[in-house]
Amino acid sequence: MQRTESLAAAAAYFDDGGFFADLQRRVAFRTESDTGAATPALGAYLRDELVPPLAALGFECEIVENPVAGGGPFLIARRIEDPALPTVLSYGHGDVVSGQDAHWDEGLGPWALTVRGDRWYGRGTADNKGQHTIALGGLAAVLRARGGRLGYNITWLIETGEEAASPGLHAVCEQQRDRLRADLFIASDGPRVSAERPTLFLGSRGAVNFSLRLRARARGYHSGNWGGVLANPATVLSHAVASLVDARGRIRVEALRPPGIPQGVREALADIAIGGGADDPALDEGWGEPGLSPAERLVAWNTIEVLALGAGSPQRPVNAIPSEAVAHCQLRFVVGTPWRELADIVRAHLDAHGFGDVEVQVTLEGAATRLDVENPWVDWARRSIEESSGQRVDLLPNLAGSLPNDVFADLLGLPTLWVPHSYPACAQHAPNEHLLAPLAREGLQIMAGLYWDLGEPGLAPWAAGRLPASVSSSFS
Helix, strand or coil, rough: CCHHHHHHHHEEEEEEHHHHHHHHHHHCHHHHHHHCCCCCHHHHHHHHHHHHHHHHHCCCCEEEECCCCCCCCCCEECCCCCCCCCCCEEEEEEEEEECHHHHCCCCCCCCCEEECCCCCEEECCCCCCCCCHHHHHHCCCCCCCCCCCCCCCCCCEECCHHHHCCCCCHHHHHCCCCCCCCCCCECCCCEECCCCCCCEEEEEEEEEEEEEEEEECCCCCCCHHHHHEECCHHHHHHHHHHHHHHCCCCCCCCHCCCCCCCHHHHHHHHHHHHHCCCCCCCCCCCCCCCCHHHHHHHHCCCCCEEEEEEEEEEEEEEEEECCCCEEEEEHHHHHHHCCHHHHHHHHHHHCCCCCCCCEEEEEECCCCCCCCCCHHHHHHHHHHHHHCCCCCCCECCCCCCCCCCCHHHHHHCEEECCCCCCCCCCCCCCCCCEEEEHHHHHHHHHCCCCHHHCCCCCCCCCCCCCCCCCCCCCCC
């Protein structure tokens, strides 16, 4: 019974077509969740597609209805070898963003898995059906290699509303706290830093979406007859936005700037290269906070982004001063930012700069998380991934994007490890979403190695008194 056997079994699952067949079925479920309504496909995906293979691996499965009206259901699957053993909690989401069917390249579509070279196209291949299929495949390989025993317990939580801001996730995790109790969290979502090397990230930036709106008057007025005596709300609002963030993307509101970057975070990011891939955009020199590296600006700092601007009729402008203007903005932020106070902070800032008539409305918000890079689980995971892949790991203290990681880190109080199997140019949320086949195969072996190493006595840093039964002795 060797670690290499589990990695070989994971690779064989890919090589013999089993992984392709499973992902092909899963992509075919039209599990869109960002349409404003929970469709029957969400429950069917959990019930018909995920429960049978999980049950075959020894999991007890339960579909949990969403306490939020209109939200999709959850699946809680538990495999308990011994209540005295430590427990791993894992997570995935079966929902996807809208298919955008008409915008895919000829011969491609969101609901069929199509292979072109190393790219496997289909909605959810990268986010998140492909990724939780990789994790489940790695787990199954370890169970086969160890004769049906892991040496620890494992719980899976699958939601169907992540692309709709995870309605009900906090409530379900609070209600099911005892059944979700664990010692460690491991999951797969988001992209690697690059396709070339594995990535391990420990949390995510948070996000607050907010709108600024100036309602000047009930209707528009002719710009020739009234220009120069009526305030233009689009002009005023543009200056209000400019008071928040300057022309080079630097935040001008001191309270929304993050605390200093911890030394451990700086060290982790010191050799992280951003961009440079064939499909990556070129970085804009001089954009963002000065004095920071691109990795520090992207991962360890805050940004204010203008997502959309509206005034008048952009598609067919007319000679009229618009009656109102709106700017939909977003703060991406790291741990230590007073994000819950954003509305009050922005309100006070606008008032102080003479924009008292501009309304502020928060529309969406989610917390930032970051596991300490010195946590013993970080070194354990990095060593495991490097042993399985033969490559150095890119360690991100937190993902630049956002995930509902606060549920696991803050509400459930777990150390959180994320091991992504996608890459930056995967086109997630866009037409032509795809998974790179070599990354999927490597990811299966990485996950098999992690699940194997969790059962090694004395290797995984479980808390005292929560050690797994003896099954082997080392990484190899």
